[in-house]
Amino acid sequence: MxxxxxxxPAPVRRNLPLTPGAGLYSARVAWRHSLRFRLALVYTLAALAAITVITLGMAFYLLGQMDRQFDRRLNDRAEAVAERLTNLQANLGKKLPPIQGYTALIDKEGNLTSISQALQSNTVGPKLRIGEPFPYLVENRFNVLGTPMRATTRKAGDFGTVWVALPEDDLVVARNSTMSALALSLLITPALMLLLGWWLGKRALAELGRAAELADRxxxxxxxxxxxxxxxxxxxxxxxxxxxxxxxxxxxxxxxxxxxxxxxxxxxxxxxxxxxxxxxxxxxxxxxxxxxxxxxxxxxxxxxxxxxxxxxxxxxEMKLVWHYIPARTLMGRLDRLVPGTTFTGDWSTGLLCDPDRLTQALRNLLANARRAAGPDGKVTVCLEETPELIKFVVRDTGAGLPADLGERIFEPFVSGAGSSGLGLSVSRQIAVLHGGNLTGGNHPGGGAEFILTLPGAALADDDPLHDSMEDSGEST
Missing domain, CATH: 1.10.287 (Helix Hairpins)
Structure with a gap:
């Protein structure tokens, strides 16, 4: 587009350059108020929730598969031992297999009839003896020598019951390793995702940030x-x-x-x-x-x-008509326009200015000062000159400027004394066009003080103001 x-409708000026000094300044947005940070945080939290649910589901599924595989292995071993004991015809002429691993035979009264060597060496828990009740018959999980065990039973015909147990330490290690890896990933993933989201947000919102900077200017x-x-x-x-x-x-x-x-x-x-x-x-x-x-x-x-x-x-669109006039001429004008003004300083110098515009600017300052000081107050304007600068200092004995206005006092229609609010804005505009400035504030001794400055009257041949006057053909 x-x-x-x-x-x-088309504007009068459309393609003026955007400079850093034009308009408001651009400030960096604090991270806690940054859209990029909020997007990265929301992205991180949403992704973390999804990853957590998926990872937990996969972890529990894998651990469940491992648990079921362990149970199948335990049941297969118990059934194999019970089969050898009950199917005597198939094993006719063969000796009973030695009881190995964690295996025991229990008679119908629940007494131990045979036990493997691994169980006999158990020093933790009750001592296992032949002919005595077997304490682990009703327990599915227990520890032997500090090793977690899981057991199951099978009927073995006339021999009673076959009790078989397998150590599940490998399963416990796998479960702990899985949960540790999951916990570590849930700690590291948010930080990495937040940094990634911040970087992606920076790239995605770069044009928006640039647009904000340009609009702010x-x-x-x-x-x-x-x-x-x-x-x-x-x-x-x-x-x-x-x-x-x-x-x-x-x-x-x-x-x-x-x-x-x-x-x-x-x-x-x-x-x-x-x-x-x-x-x-x-x-x-x-x-x-x-x-x-x-x-x-x-x-x-x-x-x-x-x-x-x-x-x-x-x-x-303001045009200045430059003249070199005595300062006393300007003082006479101001004295007629704002009676009762006290003039101090050295008014014997000369001024290079637009007399009408400068009179307008100073008259606005003096009229505001007279309005603030009242009929019994005092208004003074002091002229100070240096080789580089001419300074008009306007003071009054009024209440001073409102503290909440600050620089806004120079904006159009902003007034602290009940006036139209245009005088100070126009006066500053005139001062700037002369190459000077207008500042204001409250004097430590009371009342308001405004300082209008102009460049010195002595101009060199290569001075930009001198050149512009020659190019424009204005009289001096």
Whole structure:
């Protein structure tokens, strides 16, 4: 399945490279939460249960066969001895066979009449004597000289009963060896099967893990790049294709949202500009405090629409117009936009920047600081310069930033002071486009502190920013 076969509308950007720095980072999954480990464990347990049942069945079957074969051998021996004693005609003129092995003759009263030499040498258990009761007549299993025995009896006509026993030590050894081998296999097999399942799972789920890493790098705020599809159309292929279709729908929805937002902001921008100018003129002419306050509200709404427009356009579409301006010019702008700000540091330097964008970024920081500090609080902005860096430090005497927000404070529509939540996001975006950055936190002395940094104004001929300005034809 190719990307052209997706049913959703085509996105604006489809083949942007996936880099490790784009989006969320990929983390190793702990083994106890790993699908590969769970599959290997389930496979091991299922296979172990099957092997255990089959092996136990085979072991008991083989041991049963050996036991039955031993009984046949014992019965054959007893019948052979009884046959020699009872079939006298066939053995006429022949002597009775000597009683060998573990064999005895017992009369009808249960007394011993004849015994083999092996039984006479028994020193364990009762002493066997001719004419006395035979103690093993009713026992099928017993030990003689530490050897396990199994016995059986046969009628021998006038001679009484033939008692024959055979040692089953070989059978016991075979049984013990079988059970030991079975126990050892049940201990070793699970470990080997778990390792084998882990290895097979790693190979089988390699593409799925790779897909997870690629999906984790997607940053919806930048670009919803398509994931490469594997050659085999298996479950992983279906999952990645579904993610790609979802990305297409998300990006199409984002484009529609940006277009709608841009249209709304455009419709609001012109009336607000006229309203702001009219209120400012009315305030200057009449000196009415309420009119001047309304002019400040209109000014606030104007900057909010600028932030919304910037959000609608996106960072990649922002164009900077570079100028080299005195820092005092920027200070004058900020003083008019956010009255009551205290300026510290060295403002006699020059700045290479987009004055409108930098004013917008710093104005957002100062407006947030004034809102947090309140009418009786203090807002300061300090300008510090080094050959490599220009730093604007904005501080207020307010309650500080909520501890639970952290870096989320720079995300759109996230606010800790009741504002729209766009100012900090746009300000950081402007700082990054200038080659700097914006960070924020709470000052040890109280209140919030934001630091906006820009590269130093002195640029070499081979500086990338200098080259890009020359290539784009922007004025400096």
């Amino acid at each position: 190719s990307l052209s076969q997706l049913e959703a 997607i940053d919806p705020s930048k670009s919803l790049a398509m994931l490469p599809l594997p050659d085999r159309e298996d479950e992983v292929h279906r999952l990645l294709a579904a993610i790609n279709r979802l990305n297409v729908r998300i990006e199409a929805g984002q484009q529609r949202e940006k277009q709608l937002l841009g249209q709304i902001v455009h419709e609001l921008g012109a009336p607000l500009t006229v309203l702001k100018a009219s209120l400012e003129r009315a305030g200057e002419r009449t000196g009415d405090i309420e009119v001047q306050r309304a002019a400040l509200v209109a000014d606030e709404l104007t900057f909010t629409t600028q932030d919304l427009m910037q959000l609608a356009r996106g960072q990649l």
